[in-house]
Amino acid sequence: xxxxxxxxxxxxxxxxxxxxxxxxxxxxxxxxxxxxxxxxxxxxxxxxxxxxxxxxxxxxxxxxxxxxxxxxxxxxxxxxxxxxxxxxxxxxxxxxxxxxxxxxxxxxxxxxxxxxxxxxxxxxxxxxxxxxxxxxxxxxxxxxxxxxxxxxxxxxxxxxxxxxxxxxxxxxxxxxxxxxxxxxxxxxxxxxxxxxxxxxxxxxxxxxxxxxxxxxxxxxxxxxxxxxxxxxxxxxxxxxxxxxxxxxxxxxxxxxxxxxxxxx
Amino acid sequence: xxxxxxxxxxxxxxxxxxxxxxxxxxxxxxxxxxxxxxxxxxxxxxxxxxxxxxxxxxxxxxxxxxxxxxxxxxxxxxxxxxxxxxxxxxxxxxxxxxxxxxxxxxxxxxxxxxxxxxxxxxxxxxxxxxxxxxxxxxxxxxxxxxxxxxxxxxxxxxxxxxxxxxxxxxxxxxxxxxxxxxxxxxxxxxxxxxxxxxxxxxxxxxxxxxxxxxxxxxxxxxxxxxxxxxxxxxxxxxxxxxxxxx
Numbered sequence: 001x002x003x004x005x006x007x008x009x010x011x012x013x014x015x016x017x018x019x020x021x022x023x024x025x026x027x028x029x030x031x032x033x034x035x036x037x038x039x040x041x042x043x044x045x046x047x048x049x050x051x052x053x054x055x056x057x058x059x060x061x062x063x064x065x066x067x068x069x070x071x072x073x074x075x076x077x078x079x080x081x082x083x084x085x086x087x088x089x090x091x092x093x094x095x096x097x098x099x100x101x102x103x104x105x106x107x108x109x110x111x112x113x114x115x116x117x118x119x120x121x122x123x124x125x126x127x128x129x130x131x132x133x134x135x136x137x138x139x140x141x142x143x144x145x146x147x148x149x150x151x152x153x154x155x156x157x158x159x160x161x162x163x164x165x166x167x168x169x170x171x172x173x174x175x176x177x178x179x180x181x182x183x184x185x186x187x188x189x190x191x192x193x194x195x196x197x198x199x200x201x202x203x204x205x206x207x208x209x210x211x212x213x214x215x216x217x218x219x220x221x222x223x224x225x226x227x228x229x230x231x232x233x234x235x236x237x238x239x240x241x242x243x244x245x246x247x248x249x250x251x252x253x254x255x256x257x258x259x260x261x262x263x264x
Numbered sequence: 265x266x267x268x269x270x271x272x273x274x275x276x277x278x279x280x281x282x283x284x285x286x287x288x289x290x291x292x293x294x295x296x297x298x299x300x301x302x303x304x305x306x307x308x309x310x311x312x313x314x315x316x317x318x319x320x321x322x323x324x325x326x327x328x329x330x331x332x333x334x335x336x337x338x339x340x341x342x343x344x345x346x347x348x349x350x351x352x353x354x355x356x357x358x359x360x361x362x363x364x365x366x367x368x369x370x371x372x373x374x375x376x377x378x379x380x381x382x383x384x385x386x387x388x389x390x391x392x393x394x395x396x397x398x399x400x401x402x403x404x405x406x407x408x409x410x411x412x413x414x415x416x417x418x419x420x421x422x423x424x425x426x427x428x429x430x431x432x433x434x435x436x437x438x439x440x441x442x443x444x445x446x447x448x449x450x451x452x453x454x455x456x457x458x459x460x461x462x463x464x465x466x467x468x469x470x471x472x473x474x475x476x477x478x479x480x481x482x483x484x485x486x487x488x489x490x491x492x493x494x495x496x497x498x499x500x501x502x503x504x505x506x507x508x509x510x
Contacts, residue, residue, distance in 0.1 A: 147503045185505065217505045259396045260504045262458045 001029035002238040007075045007126070009033040009067070011058050011115055012085030013051070014041020016188030017138075020226030021082055022051050024234050031075065035067055035115075036085070042189055058085045058111030059103075068118040077129070078122035080237045082136045083112040083160075088153040088190060101152050108156035112137055112163060120171060127175025134237045135171075137164050139180035141252050157182075161248050168246030177245040179236050184252025185214060185223040217261055219254030265293030266482040273335045274298045275319050275372060276342030277312070278305050280438035281389065284470025285339055285477045286312055292478055297332055300342070319368030326375050334379040337481045340369040340388045340411075345404040345440065353403055365407035366414075373418055373428075380426050387480045388415050389473075390430035390492055392500050408432075412492055419490030427489035429480050434496025436468040463498025 008025050012018040013034035018041070025032045026049060035056035039046050056067045071078050087107045089100045116135060123133035142150060143157035161180055168178040185191060195207050215222050232251055235241055250256060272289050276282040277298025289296050290309060297313045304314035315328050319342050344364045346357050369388055376386075393401060394408030411430060418428040435441060435458065448454035459465055476495050479485050494500060 142503070145503050146501055147505070214505060255504060257397055258504055259392055259398045260461045260499060260502070261399070262454060262461065 001027075002234060002240070003080070004029035006030045006079040006237070007033075007071065007077060008080035008082065008237065009035055009054070009071060009078060009115075009119065010082040010084055011035045011056060011111065012041075012083075012138075014039065014043060015084065015086075016043065016190070017183070017186060017226045017229050018082075018084045019043065019047070020230040021084060021233050023049060024227075024230040025080070025237070026050050028234060028238075030080065030237075033067070033071060056085075056115075058083075058115055059106040061114055064114040064118045067115075068122055071119075072122055076122075077126040078119055078133065079126040079131075080134050080136070081115060081119040081123065082138075082233060082237070083115055084138050085111050086138055086156075088150060090149050090153075091151065092149055093151045096152050104152040104156050105159070108153070109159040109163070112160055116163075116167060120176065123171075123176045124174050131239050132175045132177050132242055134241065135167065135176055135178045136233055136236050137178070137180040139164065139182040139248055141182050141184045141250055141256050143182060143248075144250075145256060164248065165246050172245055177236075177241070179241075179244060179246070180248045181229060181232055181236070182248050182250045182252070183224065183229055184250070184255045185218070186229060187223060187225050191223070217255065218252075219258060222253060224251065224253055265291075266478060266484065267337070268293035270294045270336040270481070271334070272296045272337035272339065272481065273332060273372075273376065274339040274341055275317075275368070276300060277308070277314070278302065280440070281433065281436060281470045281473050282339075282341040284474040285341060288471065288474035288478050289337070289481065292482070294337065294481070297335070299328065318364075319371055320363035322367075322371045322375075325368075325371040329375040329379060334381055335376060336381050336384050338372060338376045338380065338384070338386045339477060339481075340372050340386070342368055343389060343407075345401060347400050348402065349400050350402045352400075357403060361403040361407050362410075365404070366410040369411055369414060373414070377418070377422055377426060382425055383483070383486070384426045385481050385485070386415075386418060386426060386428040387477050388428070388430040390415065390432045392432050392434050392494060392496050394432065395492075395494075396500065415492065416490045423489055427480075427486070429485075429488055429490065430492045431473055431476050431480070432492050432494040432496070433473050434468060434494070434499045435462070436470060436473060438470065441467065461499060461502065462496075463502065466497065468495065468497055 008030045010021050013022050014036035022034050032051040033054045034051040035054040039053050054067045057063045126133040137160050139160045140157040142154045143161045146154050164180040272294045277286050278300040286296050299315040299317040301318050317328050388411050390411045391408040393405045394412045397405050415430040445451045
């Protein structure tokens with residue numbers, strides 16, 4: 001068990017990727033606080049999985065303060081923070097309203113800032129035990145190269161990438177490692193909604209054809225699962241990753257390693 | 265005229281991007297020397313001096329540099345590509361691609377740098393394929409990554425006397441591009457698919473790369489060094505998974 005005795009808090013813990021992370025952390029022996037807007041989260045199902053649910057709207061400073069107070073009172077430290085809460089709005093700059101822009105930044109960027117801000121004192125406590133604490137943000141490969149019609153999302157993820165490096169510099173000396181995971185296409189409700197044509201991409205075409213086309217663009221000929229992401233989160237959270245900090249870890253089946261694949 | 269009074273040496277001036285750079289440099293008032301493996305092409309612009317030279321041959325490069333003397337601008341443009349994966353590539357493929365694209369750049373830089381004037385500018389032609397992979401172009405992709413690395417090293421080691429930058433072209437309309445489309449199952453469809461992946465909805469022209477080369481050669485860019493400048497019509501800014509094309 002790689003996380004025995006560690007205390008972890010995961011935001012967006014009831015979403016597709018969040019659930020996989022919580023399940024893996026529990027399996028590895030961690031005590032897990034699963035933070036989300038509701039116990040059901042975006043998957044609309046309630047799993048009794050041994051985690052401690054914490055109601056947390058990452059855009060609300062008071063919620064972050066309360067969540068970390070709860071961790072402090074019950075555990076006295078926090079070894080692992082995963083900022084997995086995120087939303088995406090499928091629009092260009094021209095189509096995006098100021099409200100939607102602000103909401104995107106409130107959840108994806110400001111949310112990461114707020115939970116980190118109030119978790120860091122607890123993580124400093126954890127680091128005093130001799131093993132470094134690990135803060136893991138969610139960037140995206142969209143923070144490097146753009147998907148069409150996702151302007152605000154791309155921008156929020158670029159901000160997370162820069163914040164990750166900044167926090168790694170500032171808090172490394174205190175024993176806190178800070179990394180970001182940058183997923184490509186992962187099989188989540190977000191991706192399914194894209195396939196179903198709810199968003200800008202799907203267009204309501206044949207789902208099978210679309211899914212196969214998406215697989216074919218990947219050098220590995222498949223898109224990822226939440227478990228693939230949880231595998232890397234688990235490693236970054238563990239003491240095996242004690243020398244890993246300040247990095248943006250792209251996990252995308254090789255998608256961004258290639259120049260656009262023309263149909264030649 | 266932004267390059268008036270400057271001397272330039274452009275490798276690979278027979279055609280394509282190299283020829284575009286020569287023409288742009290001439291228009292800006294530079295005195296241009298160029299080279300290629302063959303004899304002087306009939307359509308070489310007047311006043312351009314041609315040297316028959318294989319840049320992968322270090323001795324030959326040194327000899328030409330002693331004849332030319334110094335230069336203010338060096339453009340390492342000569343390049344070849346072989347469309348193979350690692351397991352398909354032979355030793356002679358390695359010698360050709362790495363010889364011209366990697367060793368050739370090294371040879372020219374090593375020979376010219378001591379002869380370059382204060383404030384000289386070296387412009388290497390890298391590629392978007394040096395940052396992300398084009399399929400079945402293993403040695404080419406790797407050779408361009410070498411160019412990118414060498415570009416930074418030269419900038420760091422030989423500044424402030426010499427600046428060194430690389431241009432990373434995307435898909436430029438040259439003989440190389442036509443050959444690629446000719447190999448497609450349906451060349452017209454392949455072309456429209458490729459065009460749709462460019463934010464500017466056109467391929468590049470040698471003049472597009474030459475325009476960046478003029479800027480990097482001129483004193484307007486005197487604070488730019490050690491960098492890679494991508495000119496690709498927006499191709500690599502977009503995700504390879506373009507939903508509109510699936």
